[in-house]
Amino acid sequence: MNASASSGPATDRRAVGRGGSASPKSIRFWLVLLVLASVIPPSLIAAFLIHLDYRHGQARLERDAMATTHALVAVVDRELAGSRAALIALASSPHLDAHDLAAFQSQASGVLKDVNVNNFVLIDAERRQRVNTLRPFGSALPIERNAALLAIFDTGRPAVTDLFVGPVAHRPLMAIGVPVQRAGSVAYVLAAGLWTDRLSRALLTQPLPEHWIAGVYDSAGVVVARSPLVEHFLGQPGPPSLVRRMAGAPDGWIDDTSALDGTEMRSYFARSSVSNWAVALGVPRAGMSAELQRSLLRLALGAGLMLVASIAGAWIIGGRIARSTRALCLPALALGRGEAVTVGALPLKELDEVGSALTTTSTLLQQALHDAHHDSLTGLANRTMFEQFLRQRIVDSKRAGGDIALLYIDLDGFKAVNDRHGHHVGDDLLREAARRLRANVRLSDIAARLGGDEFAVMLHGTGAEGAVTVAQNLVGQLSQPYGLGSGVQSISASVGIAVYPQDASSAEQLLHRADEAMYRAKAQGRRRYAASNAS
Ligand SMILES: Nc1nc2c(ncn2[C@@H]2O[C@H](COP(=O)(O)OP(=O)(O)OP(=O)(O)O)[C@@H](O)[C@H]2O)c(=O)[nH]1
Missing domain, CATH: 3.30.450.20 (PAS domain)
Known part of the structure; x- marks a missing residue:
C-alpha cells in the first residue's frame, strides 16, 4: 500500500473528533462471541439429547432387566x-x-x-x-x-x-x-433331591451382560443359586434390603442394595409361583451411568477442543481483518488532508473494495483540486492559484531573500480574431499562446492565465535584467503568426514587468505594478514590453 501522509493518525483523530461515549468492540470480540454462540448452544443441545437418549436407554434396560428376571424365574420353574x-x-x-x-x-x-x-x-x-x-x-x-x-x-x-x-x-x-x-x-x-449347582449352571447358560449377577433365593432369602461365584455365597442370607423388598412384592426392583460381594447394584426381582422362591438380577449401578459419563465427557472434550480451535481461528482472522482495516486509516486521513492516495491490494475483498474507493475518491479529489486551480481552456494555473503561489513565494523571499519578477501579458488585437473567425478559433489561439508561454519559461517558473487574453508569468530568483530578456523573448514568440482555422492569424503581445522587492512589497501590489506597465507598453504602440515605473 502506498499512501502519503505527513502526520500521525492520533493528531488527525483529535482534529476530526468523535461523537458518543460507548467504546466500540473490536472485530475479535465479535468473532469470539460468534464462535461461543455457534459452539455452546449446540453442545448444550447435544448434551441434553445424550441425556435424553440415556434416559430412554435406562428405561429400555429396565424393561430388558425385568424381562430377563422373569425369564430366569421361568428357567428355575422349568427345572422344578x-x-x-x-x-x-x-x-x-x-x-x-x-x-x-x-x-x-x-x-x-x-x-x-x-x-x-x-x-x-x-x-x-x-x-x-x-x-x-x-x-x-x-x-x-x-x-x-x-x-x-x-x-x-x-x-x-x-x-x-x-x-x-x-x-x-x-x-x-x-x-x-x-x-x-x-x-x-x-x-x-x-x-x-436337587443339588443346587444344577440351578447355578442353568443361570450360567443365560446370556447376561458382563458384571450382571443372577441369584436364586429360597423363601427365607438364602442364596440357593448364583451366577457367578455360587461357591462363595451358597447358603448365605441375601442382602437384607433386597430380601425385605422381595418379601413384600411379587416383582420389582430396588436401588442401593449392596451385592454380597460389595458391588452397588440395582436389583430386579421376581418370585416363582411354583416354589415361592425369588430370582434377583443385579445390574451394577456404576455401569449404568458410566456410558452416559463417557458420552458427556467425549462431548465436553470435543466441544472444548472445537471451542479452543475456533477461538484461535477467530483470533487470527480477527487480527488479519483488524490489521487490514487499520491499514486504511492512514490513507483515509491523508485523503482528508487533500493528499494524493493510492491504496494497494488488500487481502480481504470488502476492505480491498474500500481501498479502491479511497483511491478513486483521491483521484476525483485531485481532479477537482486541479480544476479549482487551473484554467480549463489552457491547462495553465488560474488567477486564484497564481496569486496563492505569488504570496507564498513573496513570503519565502522575505525570509530567504531573492528577487521575483512578474510579467503581465496581454495579447494585442485578439478581439478581432474572435470577431472575424469565431470563438473556437480564438480558443485555439489562446491554447497555442499558452503552449508558447510554457515552452519559453523554466519549469520552476509559473505561467498562468488570469482571464480573457491576459496571462502572467512569475520568474523565481530573477531580477529586472533577466525579466527583460524573458519579456523580449515572449513578445517575439507570442507575436509569431498562428496557423489556425482557415488561415494564418497575426497578433502580437504586450508585456508589463514588475520586480519584487524593488517595485512592490506585496503580491497585490506587484500584480498591480506589472498590469500598469503592460498598459504602458500598449500605449507605447503594442508588441513590446515596458518595465514598472518604480524600477
Ligand atoms: N475565444 C475566446 N475569447 C475570449 C475568451 N475570454 C475573453 N475573450 C475575448 O477576448 C477579448 C479580449 O478583449 P480585448 O483585450 O479588449 O481585445 P483586444 O483586441 O486584444 O484588445 P487590446 O488588448 O486592446 O489589443 C474579448 O473580445 C473577449 O470576449 C475566451 O476564453 N475565448
Missing part, C-alpha cells in the same frame, strides 16, 4: 417342573400299592437316569425315610426332619423346600415333595 413331573409319575408306581419298596427303589433308580434329579426319597407317615436312592435298599436311613416335606402329610399338596443340608447327602440341596395318596390319605411323601 421337570422334577415334579417325574415325581408325580413315580408316585403312581404299582410297587407302592403293593408296598414292594425294594422294587420301587429299583424303579426309582432307573428313573434317575432320565430326569434332572439327584435322588429320590420315600418317607412314610412315621417320618422315616424308607427309600433313598443314595443308599442301597435296606440300609439304615434317618428320620426325616424337613418341615416342608413333612407338612405334605397334613396339606396333601406338593411342596418345595428351602435350602437344607441333606442328612444322607451331607450337602446343601433342595427338595420337591409330592404326596403319595392311598385310600384317601397321604401314605407316603415322595421327594426328589
Whole structure:
C-alpha cells in the first residue's frame, strides 16, 4: 500500500473528533462471541439429547432387566417342573400299592437316569425315610426332619423346600415333595433331591451382560443359586434390603442394595409361583451411568477442543481483518488532508473494495483540486492559484531573500480574431499562446492565465535584467503568426514587468505594478514590453 501522509493518525483523530461515549468492540470480540454462540448452544443441545437418549436407554434396560428376571424365574420353574413331573409319575408306581419298596427303589433308580434329579426319597407317615436312592435298599436311613416335606402329610399338596443340608447327602440341596395318596390319605411323601449347582449352571447358560449377577433365593432369602461365584455365597442370607423388598412384592426392583460381594447394584426381582422362591438380577449401578459419563465427557472434550480451535481461528482472522482495516486509516486521513492516495491490494475483498474507493475518491479529489486551480481552456494555473503561489513565494523571499519578477501579458488585437473567425478559433489561439508561454519559461517558473487574453508569468530568483530578456523573448514568440482555422492569424503581445522587492512589497501590489506597465507598453504602440515605473 502506498499512501502519503505527513502526520500521525492520533493528531488527525483529535482534529476530526468523535461523537458518543460507548467504546466500540473490536472485530475479535465479535468473532469470539460468534464462535461461543455457534459452539455452546449446540453442545448444550447435544448434551441434553445424550441425556435424553440415556434416559430412554435406562428405561429400555429396565424393561430388558425385568424381562430377563422373569425369564430366569421361568428357567428355575422349568427345572422344578421337570422334577415334579417325574415325581408325580413315580408316585403312581404299582410297587407302592403293593408296598414292594425294594422294587420301587429299583424303579426309582432307573428313573434317575432320565430326569434332572439327584435322588429320590420315600418317607412314610412315621417320618422315616424308607427309600433313598443314595443308599442301597435296606440300609439304615434317618428320620426325616424337613418341615416342608413333612407338612405334605397334613396339606396333601406338593411342596418345595428351602435350602437344607441333606442328612444322607451331607450337602446343601433342595427338595420337591409330592404326596403319595392311598385310600384317601397321604401314605407316603415322595421327594426328589436337587443339588443346587444344577440351578447355578442353568443361570450360567443365560446370556447376561458382563458384571450382571443372577441369584436364586429360597423363601427365607438364602442364596440357593448364583451366577457367578455360587461357591462363595451358597447358603448365605441375601442382602437384607433386597430380601425385605422381595418379601413384600411379587416383582420389582430396588436401588442401593449392596451385592454380597460389595458391588452397588440395582436389583430386579421376581418370585416363582411354583416354589415361592425369588430370582434377583443385579445390574451394577456404576455401569449404568458410566456410558452416559463417557458420552458427556467425549462431548465436553470435543466441544472444548472445537471451542479452543475456533477461538484461535477467530483470533487470527480477527487480527488479519483488524490489521487490514487499520491499514486504511492512514490513507483515509491523508485523503482528508487533500493528499494524493493510492491504496494497494488488500487481502480481504470488502476492505480491498474500500481501498479502491479511497483511491478513486483521491483521484476525483485531485481532479477537482486541479480544476479549482487551473484554467480549463489552457491547462495553465488560474488567477486564484497564481496569486496563492505569488504570496507564498513573496513570503519565502522575505525570509530567504531573492528577487521575483512578474510579467503581465496581454495579447494585442485578439478581439478581432474572435470577431472575424469565431470563438473556437480564438480558443485555439489562446491554447497555442499558452503552449508558447510554457515552452519559453523554466519549469520552476509559473505561467498562468488570469482571464480573457491576459496571462502572467512569475520568474523565481530573477531580477529586472533577466525579466527583460524573458519579456523580449515572449513578445517575439507570442507575436509569431498562428496557423489556425482557415488561415494564418497575426497578433502580437504586450508585456508589463514588475520586480519584487524593488517595485512592490506585496503580491497585490506587484500584480498591480506589472498590469500598469503592460498598459504602458500598449500605449507605447503594442508588441513590446515596458518595465514598472518604480524600477
Ligand atoms: N475565444 C475566446 N475569447 C475570449 C475568451 N475570454 C475573453 N475573450 C475575448 O477576448 C477579448 C479580449 O478583449 P480585448 O483585450 O479588449 O481585445 P483586444 O483586441 O486584444 O484588445 P487590446 O488588448 O486592446 O489589443 C474579448 O473580445 C473577449 O470576449 C475566451 O476564453 N475565448
